Amino acid sequence: MRIKLKVNNKTEEIDIEPHEILLDVLRKLGYYSVRRGCDTGMCGICTVLFDGKPIPSCSVFAARADGHEITTVEGLEDAKAFAKLLSEEGADQCGYCSPGLILNTVYLKKIGVKDLNKAKIKLIGNLCRCTGYESQHRAITKFLGVTK
Amino acid sequence: MKEVTKNIIKKDAFGLMLGKPVYTNDLAPKDSLIVKILRSPHAFAKIKHIDISEAEKIEGIECILTYKDVPKNPITRAGQGHPEPSPHDWYILDEYVRYVGDEVAIVAGKNENAVTKALKKIKVEYEIFEPVLDFEKAEEHSSIIHPEKEAHSMFEIGFNAPKNIAASYEMQIGDIEEELKKCEVVVKERFYTQAQAHVAFEPHSATSYIDMHGRLVIISSTQVPFHVRRIISEAFDIPIRNIRVIKPRIGGGFGGKQAVHGEPFVAAVTLKTGKPAKLIYTRQEVFESTYRRHCMRFDVTLGATKDGKLKVIDMEGLSDTGAYGEHALTTFMVAGSKTLPLYNKVNAVRFKGKVVYTNTVPAGAYRGYGAIQANFALESALDILSQKLGIDPVELRKKNMMNEGETSPIFKIMGEGREGAEMIIKSCKLNECIEEGMKLIGWKEKYPRIKVSETKVRGVGMAIAMQGSGIANIDMASAILKLNDDGSFNLLIGATDLGTGSDTILAQMAAEILNVSTENIIVYSSDTDLTPFDTGAYASSTTYVSGHAVQLAAEKMKKLIIKEGAKKLEIPEEKADFDGEFIYEKDGNKRVSLKELATVLYYTENQKQLVADASYVGKESPPPYMAGFAEVEVDIETGKVKLINYVGVVDCGVTINPNLAKVQIEGGIVQGIGMALFEDVKYTQNGKLLTNNLMNYKIPSRMDIGNIIVKFVESYEPSGPFGAKSVGEIGIDTPPAAIANAIYNAVGVRITQLPITPEKILNAIK
Numbered sequence: 001m002r003i004k005l006k007v008n009n010k011t012e013e014i015d016i017e018p019h020e021i022l023l024d025v026l027r028k029l030g031y032y033s034v035r036r037g038c039d040t041g042m043c044g045i046c047t048v049l050f051d052g053k054p055i056p057s058c059s060v061f062a063a064r065a066d067g068h069e070i071t072t073v074e075g076l077e078d079a080k081a082f083a084k085l086l087s088e089e090g091a092d093q094c095g096y097c098s099p100g101l102i103l104n105t106v107y108l109k110k111i112g113v114k115d116l117n118k119a120k121i122k123l124i125g126n127l128c129r130c131t132g133y134e135s136q137h138r139a140i141t142k143f144l145g146v147t148k
Numbered sequence: 149m150k151e152v153t154k155n156i157i158k159k160d161a162f163g164l165m166l167g168k169p170v171y172t173n174d175l176a177p178k179d180s181l182i183v184k185i186l187r188s189p190h191a192f193a194k195i196k197h198i199d200i201s202e203a204e205k206i207e208g209i210e211c212i213l214t215y216k217d218v219p220k221n222p223i224t225r226a227g228q229g230h231p232e233p234s235p236h237d238w239y240i241l242d243e244y245v246r247y248v249g250d251e252v253a254i255v256a257g258k259n260e261n262a263v264t265k266a267l268k269k270i271k272v273e274y275e276i277f278e279p280v281l282d283f284e285k286a287e288e289h290s291s292i293i294h295p296e297k298e299a300h301s302m303f304e305i306g307f308n309a310p311k312n313i314a315a316s317y318e319m320q321i322g323d324i325e326e327e328l329k330k331c332e333v334v335v336k337e338r339f340y341t342q343a344q345a346h347v348a349f350e351p352h353s354a355t356s357y358i359d360m361h362g363r364l365v366i367i368s369s370t371q372v373p374f375h376v377r378r379i380i381s382e383a384f385d386i387p388i389r390n391i392r393v394i395k396p397r398i399g400g401g402f403g404g405k406q407a408v409h410g411e412p413f414v415a416a417v418t419l420k421t422g423k424p425a426k427l428i429y430t431r432q433e434v435f436e437s438t439y440r441r442h443c444m445r446f447d448v449t450l451g452a453t454k455d456g457k458l459k460v461i462d463m464e465g466l467s468d469t470g471a472y473g474e475h476a477l478t479t480f481m482v483a484g485s486k487t488l489p490l491y492n493k494v495n496a497v498r499f500k501g502k503v504v505y506t507n508t509v510p511a512g513a514y515r516g517y518g519a520i521q522a523n524f525a526l527e528s529a530l531d532i533l534s535q536k537l538g539i540d541p542v543e544l545r546k547k548n549m550m551n552e553g554e555t556s557p558i559f560k561i562m563g564e565g566r567e568g569a570e571m572i573i574k575s576c577k578l579n580e581c582i583e584e585g586m587k588l589i590g591w592k593e594k595y596p597r598i599k600v601s602e603t604k605v606r607g608v609g610m611a612i613a614m615q616g617s618g619i620a621n622i623d624m625a626s627a628i629l630k631l632n633d634d635g636s637f638n639l640l641i642g643a644t645d646l647g648t649g650s651d652t653i654l655a656q657m658a659a660e661i662l663n664v665s666t667e668n669i670i671v672y673s674s675d676t677d678l679t680p681f682d683t684g685a686y687a688s689s690t691t692y693v694s695g696h697a698v699q700l701a702a703e704k705m706k707k708l709i710i711k712e713g714a715k716k717l718e719i720p721e722e723k724a725d726f727d728g729e730f731i732y733e734k735d736g737n738k739r740v741s742l743k744e745l746a747t748v749l750y751y752t753e754n755q756k757q758l759v760a761d762a763s764y765v766g767k768e769s770p771p772p773y774m775a776g777f778a779e780v781e782v783d784i785e786t787g788k789v790k791l792i793n794y795v796g797v798v799d800c801g802v803t804i805n806p807n808l809a810k811v812q813i814e815g816g817i818v819q820g821i822g823m824a825l826f827e828d829v830k831y832t833q834n835g836k837l838l839t840n841n842l843m844n845y846k847i848p849s850r851m852d853i854g855n856i857i858v859k860f861v862e863s864y865e866p867s868g869p870f871g872a873k874s875v876g877e878i879g880i881d882t883p884p885a886a887i888a889n890a891i892y893n894a895v896g897v898r899i900t901q902l903p904i905t906p907e908k909i910l911n912a913i914k
Contacts, residue, residue, distance in 0.1 A: 017261075032174045033167020035399075037349045038431045042842035045349055073167045080166065087161035090807035093815065094647025095164025096349040096399030102165065124849050127842070129347050130400050130647055132814030133850040134858075135807075 003066040007031060008075020016062045022048070025062040026072065033073040033099040037127070044126035047100035048072050054104045056125075073099035078106045082143045091135035093128075101126045101136065109144055116146045151659040151666050152870045155807040158649045159671060160397060170397035172369045176355035177424035181210050183410075183417050184263045184427070186253040186270050187437060188245035191279030191507040191835030192291060195243045195272060198253065203269035208262030211420050212270070213254040215241040218416055222298040223383050225407040226474040226512065227372030229622045229683055231302035233565025235314055235473040237294050240383055240412045245274075246293055246471035247507050248836040249436035256417040256425055279507035279835050283443060283468035286312045286504035293471065293505040305477045305565065306502070314473030315503040317481055319561050322496030324449075327460045331451030335533045339448065339525035340901040341884070343468070343829040344441040344822070345839070346514055347847050350399020351434045354410035356417075357424035359392070364418060367394045368411050371401045371644050372684035377676045379408050380415055395674035401646040402819070403513030404439045406686045407474060435840040439512030440829065442479050442503070443468040446525035450532075456539045458491050458548040463522065465501030470510040476503040478564040479513070483522035485568060486771070489556035490526075490614055491548045497558070507835055513686060515819065516880040519615055524902060527611035527885030531892065541889065542582060542591065545612055552576040559768075564687070569620035571768035575865040575873065578612060581775035581797040585610065588795040588857055589777035596893035603785045606792065607894025610777045613881035616769035617865075617874035618689030624765040625694035626680035627701040629658060631709070631758040633750040635743035636668045639701075642682025643694035644674045648876065649808040650690045654698045656804055657869055661702035662709075663728025664742075680761060688874030691804060693766050695869035700762030708758045709742065715754055716740050770865050772800040772873045776817070776882025778890040779854075787910030789825060789891060791854040796879060799863045802871035806860070809875045813858045816879020822848045824884040828903050 003025075005012045012029050023046045026034045034057055037045030041059035048057045049071035073079050079102050086092050086102075104126055105119070113119050119140055128136065140146070163170055200212045222236040241251055253270055257263040280289045294309040301307035306316030328334060354368040364386065370376050373393040381388045398405065410427040417425035429438065444467045451460035465483060469476040484499035516523075534541040550556065552573060560570040586592065589608055597607040628640040639658050645651040655669035662668075673679060682694055706726055713731025714724035717738045725734055732739035749756060777795040782788070796817050803809040826846045830838040839845035858879075864871035884902055892898050897912035 031167070032169035035171070035350070038842045040431070040841050040843055043349065073165075080162070083162055083165040086165060087157045088155070088807075090155070090158065090649065090805070090811040092158055092161045092165050092647075093649070093811060094348070094350065094398060094400040095160070096171070096647075098165040099167050120850050124851050127349070127847060127849060129349055129402070129819070129847060130815050131811050132816070132818035132856060133853060134814045134856045135811045137850070 001063065003062060005065055006069045008071055018063060020062045021058060022060040022062045022065050023057040026057060031072045031074060035096055037097065044104065045097045045100045047103045049103055049107065054107050073102050076103060076106055078109065082106060085139040085142050086136065089135040089139045091131050091139050093130035097126065097128045105140055105143060114144055114146055116141055119144060149660060151656045152804050153802060153806065156652060156656055156666050156805055158652045159655065160651065164397060171350055171399055172353035172355055172367050172396055173428050175367055175396050176426040177357055180355055180424040180426040181256040181258065181417060181421065182260050182263050183254060183256045183414055183425050184267055185251050185413060186255060186267050188248060188250040188252050190245060190274055190276050191248050191281065192277040193245050193274035195252065196275050197273040199271040203266040206262050206266045206269065208258040209266050210258065211256050211417060212266065213416055213420065215243050219383065219385055221383055221385065222300065223379055224474055227375035227406045227684055230378060233305055233477050234475055235299060235301045235307050237299040238472050240416060247509055249509065250471060254413045254416055280312060281507060281831065281835050283466065283504055283506050286506050287502065293507060312505045313502050314469045314505055315477035315480065317477060318500035320498040321557055324460060324462050324496045324498050327496040328451045331459050332454045333452050333533065333536050335450045335529055335536060337448055337529055337532060337900060339446045339528060341444050341521040341524055342902050343443045343511065344514060344827050345435055345845055346402045346404035346439065348400030348402055348404055351429040351431060352405065352409040352438050353428045354414045355424065355426035356414040358418060358422055363390045363392060364415060365392045365394065366411050366415060367396060369398050369405055370395055371405045371646060371686055373644065373674045373676050374642060374681055375684060376408050376411055380411055383412050384415060384419065392677045395644055398646045402515045403517065403686060406513040406684065407439060409438050431842065432840045435845065436509060436837050440509050441514040442511040444483065444521040446522060448525050448529040450529050452533055452537065456537050456544050456547050458494055460496045461488060461491060461494055462498045467503040468506050468511060469503050470506055470508045472510040473505065474510055474512045479518035481562055481564055482518035485558055485562035486519035486615055487522040487526050489558045490550055490612060492550045492554055492556040493548055508831065509837060515816065515877050517877065520820065520881045520884065523611065523613050523881045524884035528888050528900065531889045532898065542586065542610060546579065546582065549578055549612060550576055564619045569768050571770065574867065575770060575799065575801055575863045576773055577799040577861040577863045578773045578775065580861040581773060581799055584859055584861060585775040585777045585795050585797040588859065589779055589793060591777065594779065600781065604781055604783055605894045606779060606781045607890045608777060608779045609886050609889025609893050610775060611882040611885035611889060613774045613878060614771035615688055615874065615878040615881065616771055617692035617868065618766045618769055619687050620766050620769040623683045623687060623689045623693045624763060625682040625697040626761060626763040627697040628680050628759060628761045629701045629705045631746055633746050635746045636670060639669050639671045639698065640679045641671065641673045641694060641698065642679045643690050644685035646685055648812060649805060650685065653691060653804040653808060654695060657695050657698045658702040661699060662706055688876040691872050692868050692874050693764055695872060696764040697762050699869040700764060701760050704760035704762060705758065708760055712749060712754065712758065713740055713745055716745055716748065768867060770867055770873050772798065772875060772878040774798045774878045774882055776886040778883065778886040780887060780890040780894055782891055782894045782909065784895060784913060787906035787913065789904065789909065791821060793855045793857065794821065794883065795857045797859045797861060798878060799861050800875040800878065801863050801865035801868050801873035803860055804870060804872050810858050812875045813879035814856050816877065817856055817883055818848050818853055820880040820883030821853055823902060824887040825903055
């Protein structure tokens with residue numbers, strides 16, 4: 001079947017198999033920032049914004065995305081600003097999970113989360129094995145303008 | 149210092165975070181055949197018959213390989229120096245399968261669908277054997293896991309395949325029994341540590357193709373590109389010169405990628421078909437068919453006098469290497485060599501034991517590498533001793549631990565797979581680490597416990613640890629610096645940045661010597677064709693060993709610049725100097741900028757390329773030290789443990805990039821917390837791994853870790869580059885023991901088997 005997506009404001013049309021997963025289709029289209037971490041929707045690495053809301057792209061059929069808007073980190077305006085804060089804390093490390101974390105955190109800013117604990121709870125599904133999270137939290141605190 | 153000790157942003161930060169295609173799967177040729185592996189459903193069996201005829205008929209299938217189609221050269225997948233201290237007991241494919249998940253056949257096709265279908269159509273008849281699933285029953289078991297005659301060790305490592313023993317080791321100093329008789333207090337306890345999974349988020353990935361010269365090129369998510377090249381050469385009987393291994397960006401390793409995993413399978417397909425091939429492990433495959441930490445059992449006996457002088461340490465261990473003997477001997481030896489010197493004032497010390505084969509997921513290198521297992525046992529036993537003696541556990545450690553300027557005979561006796569290297573500890577600020585840690589956790593106010601409600605009690609506990617900095621006389625690194633025609637430099641290194649930021653800190657070191665900005669150093673790391681040799685990123689070696697090579701290469705480059713600058717200025721070399729921007733006359737006015745010199749060198753005058761290279765092998769392995777303090781809250785109704793605070797104070801010498809060093813420690817602590825509290829490995833009765841996804845295998849989330857506070861004490865290691873020691877592994881070592889000790893101090897129960905789950909605590913309380 002043929003689906004039409006708007007990815008990072010660009011219209012993409014692609015033939016897919018009915019069982020194909022959004023993550024794989026996005027990678028086929030060349031959006032390599034979308035990375036597979038766990039296959040089970042547990043790690044948050046493959047997060048994309050689906051009509052502006054974060055979802056794990058490994059757990060969504062591509063067919064469901066037909067006619068919808070997808071944003072990956074390549075097309076996210078605030079991504080660089082948050083990436084800069086992460087890098088200043090050394091919180092990037094292997095970087096594999098960073099796009100997913102960035103997408104989710106930028107979403108939290110958009111919906112006005114300003115409490116670090118609330119942010120941590122919302123980001124609980126964004127796992128990271130390298131950094132130990134604390135450096136991410138230092139950057140998130142700055143990015144969200146959290147007052148302690 | 150200008151560049152070193154600064155928080156410089158990682159060179160690859162934005163490329164990684166903003167999604168540039170940089171990992172193996174992103175870089176695989178677009179027309180790569182998809183490779184998948186048919187894996188054994190049995191823990192131990194012999195393949196009687198394989199029928200691939202139906203599978204081959206599926207449209208899009210290009211090749212199916214079984215053990216009959218590949219060379220049977222016994223190798224070890226362990227990425228270690230040659231000759232490896234791991235037995236050569238692994239084959240690309242074999243007629244025996246030794247664990248659920250072991251490789252049976254390689255299937256390659258044009259698309260994933262075809263390959264998945266083909267996997268289901270292969271018919272295999274097995275002769276099933278009784279598997280060895282309990283490592284305490286492995287020795288002398290009626291099932292022999294490696295009955296094949298080809299398996300062998302490269303030198304004497306205590307390998308005894310007919311008894312399911314991959315390696316064994318024994319050392320003793322003094323007379324244990326005699327000294328124990330003299331001791332007033334003796335502690336004897338048995339401890340168990342589990343098989344932790346690495347969970348690096350980029351799965352193991354490899355791709356291969358044949359280049360225009362007919363050479364095999366492998367792009368791999370590996371910590372050890374040079375070892376991969378050598379092992380593939382051995383496995384397929386092709387010369388090293390015909391293989392190139394490229395390491396792109398790596399999504400975490402933690403030791404799990406210190407080996408070959410997918411490389412032989414893609415290579416087999418490419419060699420057979422001439423076509424590019426790629427194998428990207430699924431998460432389930434990563435859990436079931438790559439590496440996990442060696443489970444270990446330790447029987448610890450400590451003897452002391454009433455006033456708290458530790459006189460005897462006796463540790464007898466049993467380690468479970470799984471189906472193959474990778475890192476079997478060395479992880480076991482490190483369990484001794486990276487814990488016993490902590491208490492260097494004893495009269496007698498013994499360390500012995502065996503590493504056995506079982507029909508479970510193979511064990512391999514994992515951050516902490518034996519040290520964390522033994523640290524849990526020894527540092528828990530120390531606390532038991534302190535209770536018996538009625539001495540504060542901190543005081544007991546201070547009284548007996550190693551100090552600066554001291555040594556331990558263990559250093560010379562125990563290396564990694566062979567003898568070690570003598571050394572006198574020139575930097576050890578353990579005392580300061582402990583003092584600072586006590587302050588940060590509030591030890592005096594909180595020890596041993598504070599009752600916070602009728603059902604909740606908080607306790608504090610601590611442990612100390614040491615690691616090493618590379619493997620003395622084995623780990624070798626080299627670096628090449630090349631001056632470009634705009635005055636910038638290329639730094640070519642074999643060291644493998646796994647995300648730690650080593651490319652950046654190595655550039656900082658070169659920049660410091662050359663007195664230029666780190667931005668002027670363009671790093672290219674790990675391509676066996678282009679970069680010089682490096683044993684790889686493991687054993688906490690990059691900062692210390694590779695850093696040293698970079699420092700030496702930069703010093704040479706500086707001399708070359710001064711020499712060529714002096715020629716250009718027409719002054720004697722001794723009268724010239726270089727300040728990072730200009731080569732100038734010391735007592736005069738002549739000067740030329742590096743940029744101008746570089747331009748004329750390449751285009752007009754005295755034309756030549758400036759290149760400097762250096763190699764380094766550590767003559768010793770100075771340990772970084774750490775004191776870890778845990779504050780836990782235990783719910784006595786449910787046994788649930790909440791980690792409130794974890795304080796880690798570290799002596800790793802000078803931190804080349806304090807931010808990156810801190811994150812290394814924070815990340816290590818969190819992995820250690822996972823090992824202490826949640827990460828549990830479970831199999832079915834038939835030996836299939838149950839914890840083969842992230843739903844069943846829990847790693848710490850950001851809500852599980854409490855506050856982590858990391859501090860460094862000021863220290864300078866004279867043998868290290870710019871005073872640095874390693875920082876990669878030490879962070880992981882203390883949490884298991886410190887948390888176990890804190891739980892004991894809170895509720896009076898001693899859990900001796902990791903992970904410390906609520907069930908275990910509740911059962912012990914009752």
